[in-house]
Amino acid sequence: MDMIELMYQENILDHYKNPHNFGKMENATVHHHEKNPLCGDELDMFLMIDENKKIVDVKVHPTGCAISVASASMLSDEIKGKSIDEVKNMTKEQILEMLGIPISPVRLKCALLSLDTLKNSTLIFEKYMRK
Amino acid sequence: MLKTKTIMDVETIRKDFPILQRKVHGKPLVYFDNAATSQKPKEVIDALDFYYNNYNANVHRSIHQLGEEATAAYEKAREKIAEFINAQYEEVIFTKNSTEGLNLLAYSLTSGLKQGDEIVISQLEHHSNFVPWQQMAKHLGLKLKFIEINENAELDEESIKKNITKKTKIVSIGHISNAIGTINPVEDIARITHENGALMIVDGSQAAPHIPLDMKKIDSDFYVFTGHKMLGPTGVGVVYGKKELLEASRPFLYGGEMINEVKFDDTTFNKLPWKFEAGTPNIAEGIGLGVAVDYLTKVGMQNILNRDRELLDYAMEKIKEIDGITVYGPKERASILSFNVKGVHAHDVSQILDSEGVAIRAGHHCCMPLMSVLGISATARASFYLYNTEQEVDTFINAIHKVKKIFGV
Numbered sequence: 001m002d003m004i005e006l007m008y009q010e011n012i013l014d015h016y017k018n019p020h021n022f023g024k025m026e027n028a029t030v031h032h033h034e035k036n037p038l039c040g041d042e043l044d045m046f047l048m049i050d051e052n053k054k055i056v057d058v059k060v061h062p063t064g065c066a067i068s069v070a071s072a073s074m075l076s077d078e079i080k081g082k083s084i085d086e087v088k089n090m091t092k093e094q095i096l097e098m099l100g101i102p103i104s105p106v107r108l109k110c111a112l113l114s115l116d117t118l119k120n121s122t123l124i125f126e127k128y129m130r131k
Numbered sequence: 132m133l134k135t136k137t138i139m140d141v142e143t144i145r146k147d148f149p150i151l152q153r154k155v156h157g158k159p160l161v162y163f164d165n166a167a168t169s170q171k172p173k174e175v176i177d178a179l180d181f182y183y184n185n186y187n188a189n190v191h192r193s194i195h196q197l198g199e200e201a202t203a204a205y206e207k208a209r210e211k212i213a214e215f216i217n218a219q220y221e222e223v224i225f226t227k228n229s230t231e232g233l234n235l236l237a238y239s240l241t242s243g244l245k246q247g248d249e250i251v252i253s254q255l256e257h258h259s260n261f262v263p264w265q266q267m268a269k270h271l272g273l274k275l276k277f278i279e280i281n282e283n284a285e286l287d288e289e290s291i292k293k294n295i296t297k298k299t300k301i302v303s304i305g306h307i308s309n310a311i312g313t314i315n316p317v318e319d320i321a322r323i324t325h326e327n328g329a330l331m332i333v334d335g336s337q338a339a340p341h342i343p344l345d346m347k348k349i350d351s352d353f354y355v356f357t358g359h360k361m362l363g364p365t366g367v368g369v370v371y372g373k374k375e376l377l378e379a380s381r382p383f384l385y386g387g388e389m390i391n392e393v394k395f396d397d398t399t400f401n402k403l404p405w406k407f408e409a410g411t412p413n414i415a416e417g418i419g420l421g422v423a424v425d426y427l428t429k430v431g432m433q434n435i436l437n438r439d440r441e442l443l444d445y446a447m448e449k450i451k452e453i454d455g456i457t458v459y460g461p462k463e464r465a466s467i468l469s470f471n472v473k474g475v476h477a478h479d480v481s482q483i484l485d486s487e488g489v490a491i492r493a494g495h496h497c498c499m500p501l502m503s504v505l506g507i508s509a510t511a512r513a514s515f516y517l518y519n520t521e522q523e524v525d526t527f528i529n530a531i532h533k534v535k536k537i538f539g540v
Contacts, residue, residue: 003156004486008479008537039478039494040508063508065476066538110478 007101008066015070020077025059030125034117036109041068045076045117049125053084060114067103068110074098075114088122090115139434145518147172147426158488161523166309166337166467166514167492168359171423175362178422182415190414191388191405205414208421209404215424216354217345218371221403225417228368229336230259232355233303235370235383235407236332237263240301242381246272249298251329253278253286254504255308255315258497260334264303278304280504283461286315291323299329306338310496310510311460312467314338321351330376336360340516341439341465343432352376358416363423367416370407377403384409435517439466442515446524453531455540459510466515469496472531474540477509483537484511487530489523 025031025046035042041064048057058080062072078098079087095115096103103111145151148170153160162170182204188197190205213223226232241250250264254277268275276294281287286304295302302324306317317333324331331351338344340361346354353376357368372380382389382400386409391399400406427435443466450456455473472480481493492512495502502508513527 002486004483005537007482013538040499040502041478042508065478067478104482107478107482 003102007103009101012066012070012099012101015073016066019060019062019069019073021058021060021073021080023059024061025057028059030121030128032117032121032124034113034120036064036068036113038109039065041065041110041113043068043072043113043117045072045114045121047121047125049084055079055082055084055087062114064113065110067099067107068113071095071099071111072114072117075118079118084122084125087118088126090118139430139438139517141438141518141520144430145520147174148518149173149176151518155488155490156486159526161487161489161519161526163513163515163519163523163527164490164492165340165516165519166360166496166512168365169340169362169516170518171362171364171419172426174426175364175419175422178419179364179415182418187415189411201414204418204421205412208417208419208424211421211424211428212369215344215428216339216371217347219374222346222371222374222377224370224372224377224404224407225412226355226368226370227366227413228359229334229355229357232357232368232370233260233332233334234263236303236353236355236372237267238383239380240330240332241267241271241273244271244273244300247274247298248300249274249276249296251276251278251294251299251302253304253315254280255286255310255313255501256303256305256498257309257334257336258499259336260303260305261500264301273300274298277500280313280501284308284311284459284505285313285461286320291320295320295323295327295329297327299324299327301330301332303332303334305334305336307335307341307465307467308460308498308501309337309467310498310501310512311469311505312464313461314463314465317351318349321349325350337465337467340427340435341432342436346371358420358423361420361423362426363420364413364416366413367420369420374403377407382406382409386410388412430517438517439515442466442519442521442524443468445521446513446515446527449524449528450531453528453535455535456531459505459507468513468515469510470512471507471510472534472538472540475534475538477511479538480511480531480534483534484527484530487526487533489527489530491527 028046029049030047044061046059060072062069186200188201190202279290321331332353333351335356339356354371359365389409459469477493
Protein backbone atom coordinates (compact mmCIF):
# COMPACT_ATOMS: atom_id res chain seq x y z
CA MET A 1 0.00 0.00 0.00
CA ASP A 2 1.52 3.37 -0.93
CA MET A 3 1.45 6.44 1.29
CA ILE A 4 -1.63 7.91 -0.32
CA GLU A 5 -3.67 4.73 0.02
CA LEU A 6 -2.59 4.57 3.66
CA MET A 7 -3.85 8.10 4.15
CA TYR A 8 -7.16 7.51 2.45
CA GLN A 9 -7.80 4.12 3.96
CA GLU A 10 -11.26 2.70 4.22
CA ASN A 11 -12.20 3.80 7.73
CA ILE A 12 -11.20 7.41 6.98
CA LEU A 13 -13.36 7.40 3.85
CA ASP A 14 -16.23 5.74 5.76
CA HIS A 15 -16.16 8.53 8.34
CA TYR A 16 -15.96 11.10 5.53
CA LYS A 17 -18.90 9.71 3.61
CA ASN A 18 -21.02 8.99 6.68
CA PRO A 19 -19.82 11.12 9.59
CA HIS A 20 -20.86 9.79 13.00
CA ASN A 21 -23.11 11.97 15.15
CA PHE A 22 -23.80 14.05 12.07
CA GLY A 23 -26.27 16.88 12.26
CA LYS A 24 -27.34 19.84 14.34
CA MET A 25 -28.86 20.05 17.79
CA GLU A 26 -31.61 22.25 19.20
CA ASN A 27 -31.02 23.28 22.82
CA ALA A 28 -27.33 22.39 22.84
CA THR A 29 -25.50 23.54 25.96
CA VAL A 30 -22.69 24.77 23.73
CA HIS A 31 -22.73 25.35 19.99
CA HIS A 32 -19.47 26.48 18.46
CA HIS A 33 -18.45 27.14 14.87
CA GLU A 34 -14.84 27.06 13.78
CA LYS A 35 -13.39 27.76 10.37
CA ASN A 36 -10.02 27.13 8.86
CA PRO A 37 -9.44 30.37 6.95
CA LEU A 38 -6.67 28.96 4.80
CA CYS A 39 -8.59 26.14 3.23
CA GLY A 40 -12.20 26.85 4.10
CA ASP A 41 -12.90 23.73 6.17
CA GLU A 42 -15.73 24.39 8.61
CA LEU A 43 -17.08 22.63 11.64
CA ASP A 44 -20.13 23.20 13.80
CA MET A 45 -20.01 21.32 17.10
CA PHE A 46 -23.01 20.94 19.41
CA LEU A 47 -22.53 19.63 22.93
CA MET A 48 -25.24 18.65 25.40
CA ILE A 49 -23.61 18.82 28.82
CA ASP A 50 -25.32 17.73 32.07
CA GLU A 51 -24.93 19.11 35.61
CA ASN A 52 -21.98 16.78 36.24
CA LYS A 53 -20.18 18.34 33.26
CA LYS A 54 -20.66 15.14 31.30
CA ILE A 55 -21.09 15.33 27.51
CA VAL A 56 -24.32 13.37 27.19
CA ASP A 57 -24.80 14.08 23.51
CA VAL A 58 -22.78 15.49 20.64
CA LYS A 59 -23.53 16.47 17.08
CA VAL A 60 -21.06 17.59 14.45
CA HIS A 61 -21.75 19.35 11.17
CA PRO A 62 -18.50 19.43 9.21
CA THR A 63 -17.86 20.66 5.68
CA GLY A 64 -14.44 20.19 4.19
CA CYS A 65 -11.91 17.61 3.12
CA ALA A 66 -11.86 13.94 4.05
CA ILE A 67 -9.27 14.46 6.77
CA SER A 68 -11.12 17.27 8.56
CA VAL A 69 -14.50 15.53 8.31
CA ALA A 70 -13.15 12.15 9.45
CA SER A 71 -11.37 13.84 12.32
CA ALA A 72 -14.59 15.55 13.47
CA SER A 73 -16.53 12.31 13.15
CA MET A 74 -14.00 10.27 15.14
CA LEU A 75 -13.63 12.92 17.78
CA SER A 76 -17.39 13.04 18.28
CA ASP A 77 -17.34 9.31 19.10
CA GLU A 78 -14.35 9.82 21.34
CA ILE A 79 -15.84 12.52 23.56
CA LYS A 80 -19.40 11.25 23.86
CA GLY A 81 -20.05 10.19 27.46
CA LYS A 82 -16.89 11.81 28.79
CA SER A 83 -16.71 14.80 31.11
CA ILE A 84 -15.53 18.21 30.01
CA ASP A 85 -12.53 17.86 32.33
CA GLU A 86 -11.53 14.66 30.60
CA VAL A 87 -11.57 16.14 27.12
CA LYS A 88 -10.53 19.76 27.60
CA ASN A 89 -6.83 18.98 27.62
CA MET A 90 -6.80 16.59 24.69
CA THR A 91 -3.62 16.93 22.65
CA LYS A 92 -2.65 17.03 19.02
CA GLU A 93 -0.92 13.68 19.50
CA GLN A 94 -4.15 12.08 20.69
CA ILE A 95 -5.94 13.31 17.58
CA LEU A 96 -3.23 11.98 15.29
CA GLU A 97 -3.28 8.65 17.09
CA MET A 98 -7.06 8.56 16.78
CA LEU A 99 -6.81 9.16 13.01
CA GLY A 100 -4.02 6.59 12.75
CA ILE A 101 -2.79 7.78 9.34
CA PRO A 102 0.23 9.72 8.16
CA ILE A 103 -0.55 13.46 8.11
CA SER A 104 1.76 15.80 6.22
CA PRO A 105 2.54 19.20 7.79
CA VAL A 106 0.28 21.08 5.35
CA ARG A 107 -2.68 18.85 6.20
CA LEU A 108 -2.20 19.16 9.95
CA LYS A 109 -4.58 22.10 10.10
CA CYS A 110 -7.29 19.93 8.50
CA ALA A 111 -6.74 17.16 11.04
CA LEU A 112 -6.77 19.54 14.00
CA LEU A 113 -9.83 21.66 13.18
CA SER A 114 -11.91 19.26 15.29
CA LEU A 115 -9.59 19.67 18.27
CA ASP A 116 -9.64 23.48 18.02
CA THR A 117 -13.41 23.42 17.88
CA LEU A 118 -13.62 21.14 20.92
CA LYS A 119 -11.15 23.23 22.92
CA ASN A 120 -12.98 26.45 22.20
CA SER A 121 -16.29 24.77 23.02
CA THR A 122 -14.98 23.72 26.45
CA LEU A 123 -13.63 27.23 27.06
CA ILE A 124 -17.01 28.73 26.21
CA PHE A 125 -18.68 26.23 28.53
CA GLU A 126 -16.36 27.01 31.44
CA LYS A 127 -16.73 30.73 30.98
CA TYR A 128 -20.50 30.30 30.97
CA MET A 129 -20.35 28.14 34.13
CA ARG A 130 -18.41 30.80 35.99
CA LYS A 131 -21.11 33.38 35.43
CA MET B 132 -10.96 31.38 -30.93
CA LEU B 133 -7.91 32.11 -33.02
CA LYS B 134 -6.11 28.89 -33.81
CA THR B 135 -2.49 29.23 -34.72
CA LYS B 136 -0.04 26.39 -34.65
CA THR B 137 2.63 27.15 -32.12
CA ILE B 138 6.09 27.68 -33.46
CA MET B 139 7.89 27.35 -30.15
CA ASP B 140 9.60 24.11 -29.26
CA VAL B 141 8.42 23.00 -25.83
CA GLU B 142 11.12 20.36 -25.41
CA THR B 143 13.84 22.97 -25.91
CA ILE B 144 12.13 25.31 -23.49
CA ARG B 145 11.86 22.57 -20.86
CA LYS B 146 15.63 22.16 -20.88
CA ASP B 147 15.96 25.76 -19.69
CA PHE B 148 14.08 24.98 -16.46
CA PRO B 149 16.27 22.84 -14.19
CA ILE B 150 13.46 22.11 -11.72
CA LEU B 151 11.48 20.23 -14.35
CA GLN B 152 14.05 17.44 -14.10
CA ARG B 153 13.21 16.62 -10.51
CA LYS B 154 11.01 13.84 -9.28
CA VAL B 155 8.22 14.07 -6.73
CA HIS B 156 7.31 10.90 -4.83
CA GLY B 157 9.38 9.03 -7.38
CA LYS B 158 7.39 10.42 -10.32
CA PRO B 159 8.39 13.16 -12.79
CA LEU B 160 7.18 16.55 -11.59
CA VAL B 161 4.13 17.85 -13.43
CA TYR B 162 3.94 21.48 -12.41
CA PHE B 163 0.42 22.84 -12.94
CA ASP B 164 0.46 25.51 -10.24
CA ASN B 165 1.69 28.31 -12.45
CA ALA B 166 -1.03 30.76 -11.46
CA ALA B 167 0.43 30.63 -7.94
CA THR B 168 4.02 31.03 -9.10
CA SER B 169 5.92 30.02 -12.20
CA GLN B 170 9.18 28.12 -12.34
CA LYS B 171 12.34 29.98 -13.32
CA PRO B 172 14.67 29.43 -16.26
CA LYS B 173 18.35 28.89 -15.52
CA GLU B 174 19.16 32.32 -16.99
CA VAL B 175 17.12 34.01 -14.27
CA ILE B 176 18.57 31.89 -11.49
CA ASP B 177 22.09 32.54 -12.81
CA ALA B 178 21.48 36.29 -12.99
CA LEU B 179 20.80 36.41 -9.23
CA ASP B 180 23.84 34.31 -8.54
CA PHE B 181 26.03 36.41 -10.81
CA TYR B 182 24.91 39.64 -9.19
CA TYR B 183 25.79 38.46 -5.69
CA ASN B 184 29.06 36.90 -6.79
CA ASN B 185 30.28 39.76 -8.95
CA TYR B 186 28.74 43.19 -8.47
CA ASN B 187 26.63 43.26 -5.33
CA ALA B 188 26.33 46.91 -4.25
CA ASN B 189 23.64 49.38 -3.32
CA VAL B 190 22.04 51.20 -6.21
CA HIS B 191 21.86 54.94 -6.94
CA ARG B 192 24.23 56.00 -4.18
CA SER B 193 27.50 54.08 -4.11
CA ILE B 194 30.10 55.97 -6.14
CA HIS B 195 32.32 53.08 -6.98
CA GLN B 196 32.61 50.50 -9.73
CA LEU B 197 30.30 47.92 -8.15
CA GLY B 198 27.70 50.56 -7.41
CA GLU B 199 27.85 51.78 -11.00
CA GLU B 200 27.42 48.26 -12.37
CA ALA B 201 24.56 47.39 -10.02
CA THR B 202 22.72 50.65 -10.78
CA ALA B 203 23.18 50.20 -14.51
CA ALA B 204 21.87 46.61 -14.43
CA TYR B 205 18.93 47.49 -12.21
CA GLU B 206 17.89 50.45 -14.36
CA LYS B 207 18.44 48.41 -17.52
CA ALA B 208 15.91 45.91 -16.17
CA ARG B 209 13.41 48.75 -15.76
CA GLU B 210 14.02 49.79 -19.34
CA LYS B 211 13.36 46.24 -20.60
CA ILE B 212 10.15 46.01 -18.60
CA ALA B 213 8.98 49.37 -19.94
CA GLU B 214 9.56 48.11 -23.47
CA PHE B 215 7.84 44.81 -22.68
CA ILE B 216 4.60 46.61 -21.77
CA ASN B 217 5.03 49.54 -24.18
CA ALA B 218 5.46 52.21 -21.54
CA GLN B 219 7.99 54.89 -20.77
CA TYR B 220 10.90 54.22 -18.47
CA GLU B 221 9.70 56.63 -15.73
CA GLU B 222 6.32 54.94 -15.69
CA VAL B 223 7.69 51.66 -14.33
CA ILE B 224 7.84 51.54 -10.55
CA PHE B 225 9.36 48.55 -8.83
CA THR B 226 7.46 47.12 -5.88
CA LYS B 227 7.68 43.93 -3.85
CA ASN B 228 4.73 42.26 -5.61
CA SER B 229 1.20 42.98 -6.90
CA THR B 230 -0.21 43.21 -3.40
CA GLU B 231 2.21 45.99 -2.53
CA GLY B 232 1.46 47.67 -5.85
CA LEU B 233 -2.28 47.67 -5.20
CA ASN B 234 -1.76 48.92 -1.66
CA LEU B 235 0.48 51.68 -3.01
CA LEU B 236 -2.33 52.79 -5.30
CA ALA B 237 -5.03 52.35 -2.66
CA TYR B 238 -3.15 54.65 -0.29
CA SER B 239 -1.89 57.17 -2.83
CA LEU B 240 -5.04 57.58 -4.89
CA THR B 241 -7.56 57.77 -2.08
CA SER B 242 -5.77 60.59 -0.28
CA GLY B 243 -7.81 63.28 -2.04
CA LEU B 244 -11.17 61.52 -1.91
CA LYS B 245 -14.21 62.71 0.03
CA GLN B 246 -16.79 60.80 2.01
CA GLY B 247 -19.30 59.18 -0.30
CA ASP B 248 -16.94 58.98 -3.29
CA GLU B 249 -17.20 55.62 -5.00
CA ILE B 250 -14.72 52.89 -5.83
CA VAL B 251 -15.69 50.06 -8.16
CA ILE B 252 -14.16 46.58 -8.20
CA SER B 253 -15.71 43.24 -9.22
CA GLN B 254 -16.86 39.97 -7.72
CA LEU B 255 -13.93 38.24 -9.40
CA GLU B 256 -11.15 40.04 -7.58
CA HIS B 257 -8.29 38.41 -5.73
CA HIS B 258 -8.12 39.47 -2.07
CA SER B 259 -5.17 41.71 -2.99
CA ASN B 260 -7.43 43.80 -5.22
CA PHE B 261 -10.29 43.56 -2.77
CA VAL B 262 -9.21 44.02 0.83
CA PRO B 263 -7.16 47.25 0.27
CA TRP B 264 -10.19 48.97 -1.29
CA GLN B 265 -12.62 47.57 1.24
CA GLN B 266 -10.49 48.81 4.12
CA MET B 267 -9.85 52.23 2.53
CA ALA B 268 -13.58 52.58 1.98
CA LYS B 269 -14.22 51.68 5.60
CA HIS B 270 -11.67 54.12 7.02
CA LEU B 271 -12.40 57.03 4.69
CA GLY B 272 -16.17 56.64 4.40
CA LEU B 273 -16.00 55.77 0.68
CA LYS B 274 -18.52 53.57 -1.05
CA LEU B 275 -17.26 50.30 -2.51
CA LYS B 276 -19.29 48.80 -5.36
CA PHE B 277 -18.99 45.47 -7.11
CA ILE B 278 -19.46 44.63 -10.77
CA GLU B 279 -21.34 41.34 -10.82
CA ILE B 280 -20.64 38.27 -12.91
CA ASN B 281 -23.22 36.74 -15.23
CA GLU B 282 -24.12 33.05 -15.61
CA ASN B 283 -21.03 32.53 -17.79
CA ALA B 284 -18.79 33.83 -14.98
CA GLU B 285 -17.93 36.91 -17.06
CA LEU B 286 -18.34 40.50 -15.89
CA ASP B 287 -21.91 41.46 -16.68
CA GLU B 288 -22.06 44.30 -19.22
CA GLU B 289 -25.11 45.89 -17.64
CA SER B 290 -23.49 45.71 -14.22
CA ILE B 291 -20.38 47.46 -15.57
CA LYS B 292 -22.48 50.34 -16.91
CA LYS B 293 -24.65 50.49 -13.81
CA ASN B 294 -21.79 50.63 -11.32
CA ILE B 295 -19.38 53.00 -13.06
CA THR B 296 -20.97 56.46 -12.83
CA LYS B 297 -20.08 60.11 -12.37
CA LYS B 298 -19.71 59.37 -8.64
CA THR B 299 -16.97 56.83 -9.35
CA LYS B 300 -13.41 57.95 -8.60
CA ILE B 301 -11.47 54.70 -8.97
CA VAL B 302 -12.14 51.47 -10.85
CA SER B 303 -9.82 48.53 -10.14
CA ILE B 304 -10.31 45.32 -12.08
CA GLY B 305 -8.28 42.16 -12.55
CA HIS B 306 -7.27 41.51 -16.16
CA ILE B 307 -7.57 37.73 -15.76
CA SER B 308 -9.28 35.95 -12.86
CA ASN B 309 -6.75 33.82 -11.00
CA ALA B 310 -9.54 31.58 -9.69
CA ILE B 311 -11.47 30.73 -12.85
CA GLY B 312 -9.55 32.24 -15.76
CA THR B 313 -12.08 34.85 -16.94
CA ILE B 314 -10.45 37.40 -19.24
CA ASN B 315 -12.00 40.79 -18.56
CA PRO B 316 -12.58 43.46 -21.23
CA VAL B 317 -10.25 45.93 -19.52
CA GLU B 318 -9.95 48.21 -22.56
CA ASP B 319 -13.71 48.70 -22.65
CA ILE B 320 -13.88 49.20 -18.91
CA ALA B 321 -11.04 51.74 -19.09
CA ARG B 322 -12.98 53.67 -21.75
CA ILE B 323 -16.18 53.68 -19.67
CA THR B 324 -14.19 54.65 -16.58
CA HIS B 325 -12.63 57.60 -18.39
CA GLU B 326 -15.98 58.72 -19.82
CA ASN B 327 -17.06 59.05 -16.21
CA GLY B 328 -13.95 60.95 -15.21
CA ALA B 329 -12.54 58.23 -12.96
CA LEU B 330 -9.16 56.48 -12.75
CA MET B 331 -8.72 52.93 -14.00
CA ILE B 332 -6.40 50.38 -12.41
CA VAL B 333 -5.81 46.91 -13.83
CA ASP B 334 -4.47 44.07 -11.71
CA GLY B 335 -2.48 42.22 -14.33
CA SER B 336 -0.93 39.55 -12.11
CA GLN B 337 -2.29 36.71 -14.23
CA ALA B 338 -2.13 38.54 -17.56
CA ALA B 339 1.48 39.76 -17.69
CA PRO B 340 2.84 36.18 -17.84
CA HIS B 341 0.45 35.08 -20.57
CA ILE B 342 -0.58 37.78 -23.02
CA PRO B 343 1.19 40.52 -24.97
CA LEU B 344 0.70 43.78 -23.07
CA ASP B 345 0.48 47.24 -24.54
CA MET B 346 -0.19 50.01 -22.06
CA LYS B 347 -1.06 52.47 -24.81
CA LYS B 348 -3.70 50.13 -26.16
CA ILE B 349 -5.26 49.14 -22.84
CA ASP B 350 -5.13 52.81 -21.80
CA SER B 351 -5.66 52.13 -18.11
CA ASP B 352 -4.15 54.74 -15.81
CA PHE B 353 -2.33 52.13 -13.77
CA TYR B 354 -1.40 48.51 -14.35
CA VAL B 355 -0.01 46.24 -11.64
CA PHE B 356 1.81 42.92 -11.90
CA THR B 357 4.26 40.67 -10.11
CA GLY B 358 7.52 39.12 -11.28
CA HIS B 359 7.38 35.65 -9.82
CA LYS B 360 4.42 34.50 -11.93
CA MET B 361 6.24 35.45 -15.15
CA LEU B 362 9.47 33.45 -14.76
CA GLY B 363 11.04 36.09 -12.51
CA PRO B 364 12.16 35.88 -8.89
CA THR B 365 9.90 36.49 -5.90
CA GLY B 366 10.10 39.88 -4.20
CA VAL B 367 9.75 42.10 -7.25
CA GLY B 368 6.67 43.51 -8.92
CA VAL B 369 5.70 46.50 -11.00
CA VAL B 370 3.26 49.37 -10.91
CA TYR B 371 2.89 51.03 -14.27
CA GLY B 372 1.30 54.47 -14.07
CA LYS B 373 0.75 57.26 -16.57
CA LYS B 374 3.53 59.75 -15.99
CA GLU B 375 1.38 62.80 -15.32
CA LEU B 376 -0.72 60.88 -12.82
CA LEU B 377 2.27 59.49 -10.98
CA GLU B 378 3.70 62.99 -10.82
CA ALA B 379 0.48 64.26 -9.28
CA SER B 380 0.13 61.36 -6.79
CA ARG B 381 1.36 61.27 -3.24
CA PRO B 382 4.18 58.84 -2.45
CA PHE B 383 3.21 55.71 -0.56
CA LEU B 384 6.38 54.81 1.33
CA TYR B 385 8.65 57.52 2.72
CA GLY B 386 12.34 57.22 3.48
CA GLY B 387 15.64 57.00 1.69
CA GLU B 388 15.99 57.07 -2.09
CA MET B 389 12.56 58.64 -2.69
CA ILE B 390 13.68 62.11 -1.55
CA ASN B 391 15.21 65.08 -3.30
CA GLU B 392 16.00 67.26 -0.31
CA VAL B 393 15.17 66.75 3.35
CA LYS B 394 15.01 69.72 5.72
CA PHE B 395 13.84 69.82 9.31
CA ASP B 396 10.47 71.23 8.35
CA ASP B 397 9.79 69.60 4.99
CA THR B 398 10.96 67.25 2.24
CA THR B 399 10.91 67.44 -1.51
CA PHE B 400 10.61 64.18 -3.36
CA ASN B 401 12.74 62.48 -5.98
CA LYS B 402 11.83 62.34 -9.66
CA LEU B 403 9.87 59.48 -11.17
CA PRO B 404 10.12 56.54 -10.83
CA TRP B 405 12.21 56.76 -7.66
CA LYS B 406 9.64 58.94 -5.88
CA PHE B 407 7.73 55.72 -5.26
CA GLU B 408 10.72 53.53 -4.38
CA ALA B 409 11.73 54.19 -0.80
CA GLY B 410 14.59 52.20 0.70
CA THR B 411 17.06 49.78 -0.81
CA PRO B 412 15.09 47.76 -3.37
CA ASN B 413 15.32 44.06 -4.24
CA ILE B 414 18.21 44.67 -6.59
CA ALA B 415 19.06 41.13 -7.66
CA GLU B 416 15.38 40.33 -8.11
CA GLY B 417 14.80 43.43 -10.22
CA ILE B 418 17.70 42.44 -12.46
CA GLY B 419 16.31 38.89 -12.51
CA LEU B 420 12.92 40.14 -13.67
CA GLY B 421 14.66 41.93 -16.54
CA VAL B 422 16.20 38.60 -17.57
CA ALA B 423 12.80 36.90 -17.30
CA VAL B 424 11.35 39.53 -19.61
CA ASP B 425 14.19 38.87 -22.07
CA TYR B 426 13.29 35.19 -21.97
CA LEU B 427 9.58 35.84 -22.55
CA THR B 428 10.38 38.22 -25.38
CA LYS B 429 12.69 35.68 -26.97
CA VAL B 430 9.94 33.03 -26.95
CA GLY B 431 7.36 35.63 -27.97
CA MET B 432 4.25 36.50 -25.98
CA GLN B 433 1.95 35.72 -28.90
CA ASN B 434 3.52 32.25 -29.11
CA ILE B 435 2.97 31.77 -25.40
CA LEU B 436 -0.65 32.84 -25.72
CA ASN B 437 -1.24 30.47 -28.64
CA ARG B 438 0.45 27.62 -26.83
CA ASP B 439 -1.63 28.29 -23.69
CA ARG B 440 -4.79 27.94 -25.75
CA GLU B 441 -3.59 24.76 -27.42
CA LEU B 442 -2.84 23.09 -24.11
CA LEU B 443 -5.98 24.37 -22.41
CA ASP B 444 -8.14 23.08 -25.26
CA TYR B 445 -6.48 19.69 -24.96
CA ALA B 446 -6.96 19.57 -21.18
CA MET B 447 -10.59 20.73 -21.42
CA GLU B 448 -11.41 18.06 -23.94
CA LYS B 449 -9.85 15.35 -21.76
CA ILE B 450 -11.35 16.45 -18.46
CA LYS B 451 -14.83 16.69 -19.91
CA GLU B 452 -14.70 12.99 -20.73
CA ILE B 453 -14.56 12.18 -17.01
CA ASP B 454 -17.87 11.72 -15.16
CA GLY B 455 -18.62 13.86 -12.16
CA ILE B 456 -16.33 16.78 -13.03
CA THR B 457 -17.55 20.36 -12.75
CA VAL B 458 -15.42 22.97 -14.52
CA TYR B 459 -15.85 26.59 -13.38
CA GLY B 460 -15.42 29.69 -15.46
CA PRO B 461 -16.28 30.89 -18.95
CA LYS B 462 -15.70 29.11 -22.23
CA GLU B 463 -13.18 31.70 -23.42
CA ARG B 464 -10.55 31.75 -20.74
CA ALA B 465 -6.90 32.00 -19.86
CA SER B 466 -4.90 28.85 -19.15
CA ILE B 467 -6.58 28.22 -15.82
CA LEU B 468 -8.69 25.13 -15.28
CA SER B 469 -10.69 25.31 -12.07
CA PHE B 470 -12.74 22.23 -11.25
CA ASN B 471 -14.23 19.92 -8.67
CA VAL B 472 -14.63 16.17 -8.55
CA LYS B 473 -18.09 15.24 -7.30
CA GLY B 474 -17.96 13.83 -3.78
CA VAL B 475 -14.33 14.77 -3.19
CA HIS B 476 -13.01 17.93 -1.56
CA ALA B 477 -10.45 19.89 -3.58
CA HIS B 478 -7.77 19.34 -0.91
CA ASP B 479 -8.08 15.62 -1.26
CA VAL B 480 -7.92 15.93 -5.04
CA SER B 481 -4.72 17.94 -4.71
CA GLN B 482 -3.19 15.50 -2.21
CA ILE B 483 -3.83 12.49 -4.41
CA LEU B 484 -2.59 14.29 -7.53
CA ASP B 485 0.57 15.10 -5.62
CA SER B 486 1.15 11.40 -5.05
CA GLU B 487 1.43 11.14 -8.85
CA GLY B 488 3.85 14.07 -9.01
CA VAL B 489 1.17 16.51 -10.18
CA ALA B 490 1.23 19.90 -8.44
CA ILE B 491 -2.02 21.87 -8.54
CA ARG B 492 -3.63 24.34 -6.16
CA ALA B 493 -6.72 23.67 -4.06
CA GLY B 494 -8.73 26.12 -2.02
CA HIS B 495 -10.47 29.45 -2.40
CA HIS B 496 -7.53 30.93 -4.36
CA CYS B 497 -7.68 34.12 -2.28
CA CYS B 498 -11.13 34.80 -3.76
CA MET B 499 -13.52 34.09 -0.92
CA PRO B 500 -16.15 36.58 -2.12
CA LEU B 501 -16.15 34.93 -5.58
CA MET B 502 -16.41 31.47 -4.04
CA SER B 503 -19.50 32.60 -2.13
CA VAL B 504 -21.05 33.89 -5.39
CA LEU B 505 -20.34 30.52 -7.02
CA GLY B 506 -21.78 28.78 -3.97
CA ILE B 507 -18.69 26.67 -3.28
CA SER B 508 -15.93 26.75 -0.69
CA ALA B 509 -13.03 25.55 -2.80
CA THR B 510 -11.93 24.35 -6.20
CA ALA B 511 -8.99 22.40 -7.54
CA ARG B 512 -7.06 24.50 -10.03
CA ALA B 513 -4.63 23.40 -12.71
CA SER B 514 -2.82 26.29 -14.40
CA PHE B 515 -0.51 25.86 -17.35
CA TYR B 516 2.51 27.64 -18.74
CA LEU B 517 4.89 27.53 -21.66
CA TYR B 518 6.86 24.50 -20.46
CA ASN B 519 3.85 22.21 -19.93
CA THR B 520 3.03 19.39 -22.34
CA GLU B 521 0.12 17.28 -23.54
CA GLN B 522 1.82 14.28 -21.99
CA GLU B 523 1.71 16.03 -18.62
CA VAL B 524 -2.00 16.69 -19.12
CA ASP B 525 -2.43 12.94 -19.66
CA THR B 526 -0.65 12.24 -16.36
CA PHE B 527 -2.95 14.77 -14.69
CA ILE B 528 -6.04 13.11 -16.17
CA ASN B 529 -4.88 9.68 -15.05
CA ALA B 530 -4.31 11.07 -11.56
CA ILE B 531 -7.92 12.33 -11.48
CA HIS B 532 -9.00 8.77 -12.25
CA LYS B 533 -6.94 7.67 -9.27
CA VAL B 534 -8.80 10.20 -7.09
CA LYS B 535 -12.09 8.74 -8.23
CA LYS B 536 -10.91 5.21 -7.62
CA ILE B 537 -9.70 5.92 -4.08
CA PHE B 538 -12.91 7.72 -3.15
CA GLY B 539 -15.11 5.24 -4.96
CA VAL B 540 -16.90 7.94 -6.93
